[in-house]
Amino acid sequence: MxxxxxxxxxxxxxxxxxxxxxxxxxxxxxxxxxxxxxxxxxxxxxxxxxxxxxxxxxxxxxxxxxxxxxxxxxxxxxxxxxxxxxxxxxxxxxxxxxxxxxxxxxxxxxxxxxxxxxxxxxxxxxxxxxxxxxxxxxxxxxxxxxxxxxxxxxxxxxxxxxxxxxxxxxxxxxxxxxxxxxxxxxxxxxxxxxxxxxxxxxxxxxxxxxxxxxxxxxxxxxxxxxxxxxxxxxxxxxxxxxxxxxxxxxxxNLVIRDGNKQTTEDLTALRRQIDELDDQLLELIAKRMRISQEIGTFKKEHGMTIVQTDRYDEILSKRIAQATEMKMNPEFMRVILEAIHEESVRVQLDILNK
The missing domain is CATH 3.20.20.70 (Aldolase class I)
Structure with missing residues (x-):
């Protein structure tokens, strides 16, 4: 445009x-x-x-x-x-x-x-x-x-x-x-x-x-x-x-911040920490998905359904409770877990349909 x-x-x-x-x-x-x-x-x-x-x-x-x-x-x-x-x-x-x-x-x-x-x-x-x-x-x-x-x-x-x-x-x-x-x-x-x-x-x-x-x-x-x-x-x-x-x-009463101000060294260091943590998060999520693939293979070999609702409910309730104890927004954690579960189901369905 x-x-x-x-x-x-x-x-x-x-x-x-x-x-x-x-x-x-x-x-x-x-x-x-x-x-x-x-x-x-x-x-x-x-x-x-x-x-x-x-x-x-x-x-x-x-x-x-x-x-x-x-x-x-x-x-x-x-x-x-x-x-x-x-x-x-x-x-x-x-x-x-x-x-x-x-x-x-x-x-x-x-x-x-x-x-x-x-x-x-x-x-x-x-x-x-x-x-x-x-x-x-x-x-x-x-x-x-x-x-x-x-x-x-x-x-x-x-x-x-x-x-x-x-x-x-x-x-x-x-x-x-x-x-x-x-x-x-x-x-x-x-x-x-x-x-x-x-x-x-x-x-x-x-x-x-x-x-x-x-x-x-x-x-x-x-x-x-x-x-x-x-x-x-x-x-x-x-x-x-x-x-x-x-x-x-x-x-x-609005506070108008200058988005063009030069980034300070402290902010650069903090952003570097964010980048490192993001790398670790990606590695952990990739590892989790590999395990989901293994679970999908096991379910296929044993004629099991993909979604185990009791297990999913257990994960949701336990992890959201942990997030709350760690002063994190429980609704944010719910969104993250639901997205991970959705991708895990997709991965396992792909294995089942091969």
């Missing part, structure tokens, strides 16, 4: 990019009140959902094109840039007609290659920043595919938004961060700007501060945070929106 800056003129390139505003544009008064508060606090880019894809029919699905007139007024009266989500070719044409400065593609749309291609073709020849949220499911290739579709029609001002991934097993987050996925995206495309959407990851306003800090610690280029003049009365996603004063506090 050929990439250029997504920054708009007048936006400070030395600070994290911040996009803020309500989940949905509800009324002209709500949009203007929120915009004026944000502008007074120095926010340069306002967001507002004009069209809202809802999980089920019957909910508020956005005010529609009428709200674009309100965003145009925001630009005229505050000097802010304005941004919104687009999901169809018609949305693109409408947003451009009213002078929207930045567009993003939502998670549900990213999951649909036909829809992304339609949007890309509608944007061909347009010089505007376009951000792509990760798809609902944790599929890095699908995310990259959406970015490539935009690049293939000549767009260069492209960025990504990490908004977390849906999971049937809900825990503290609305959408699981799975930070390793955007980190891998950045590894493959080092020049690709990635900003974080802590509102959709957390689903609760109390989680926005810590998630924003984590994103900064991981080197994300910015944040998109849902901000509403009266969030408790919001027509959509009320629980995850903050007030402009609270947003100001969140941003003021």
């Amino acid at each position: 050929k990439l250029e800056s997504i920054l708009l003129p007048g936006v400070d390139p030395t600070r994290p990019l911040v996009i803020a505003g309500p989940c949905s544009a509800e009324t002209e008064e709500q949009v203007m009140e929120t915009a004026k508060e944000l502008a007074a606090d120095g926010i340069k880019i306002m967001r507002a959902g004009i069209w809202k894809p809802r999980t089920k029919p019957g909910g508020f699905e956005g005010i529609g094109s009428e709200g674009l007139q309100w965003l145009k007024r925001v630009k005229q009266e505050t000097g802010m840039y304005v941004s919104t989500e687009v999901a169809t070719q018609k949305h693109v044409y409408e947003a451009l007609k009213y002078g929207v400065d930045l567009l993003w593609i939502g998670a549900r749309t990213t999951a649909n290659p036909f829809a992304v291609q339609e949007i890309a073709e509608a944007l061909q020849g347009v010089d505007i920043p376009v951000l792509v949220k990760n798809p609902v499911n944790p599929d890095l290739e699908l995310w990259i595919g959406a970015l490539e579709r935009l690049s293939n029609v000549g767009l260069t001002r492209i960025g990504a938004i990490h908004r977390g991934f849906s999971s049937f097993d809900k825990k503290i987050y609305r959408n699981l961060p799975q930070w390793h996925i955007p980190i891998e995206l950045k590894r493959r495309y080092p020049d690709l700007p990635i900003i974080c959407d802590p509102s959709h990851i957390g689903g609760k306003r109390d989680l926005i501060q810590p998630l924003s800090q984590q994103a900064m610690d991981l080197g994300f280029e910015g944040l998109i945070i849902e901000t509403h003049c009266n969030p408790d009365c919001a027509w959509s996603d009320a629980a995850q929106q903050v007030t402009p004063p609270r947003l100001k506090e969140i941003l003021a």
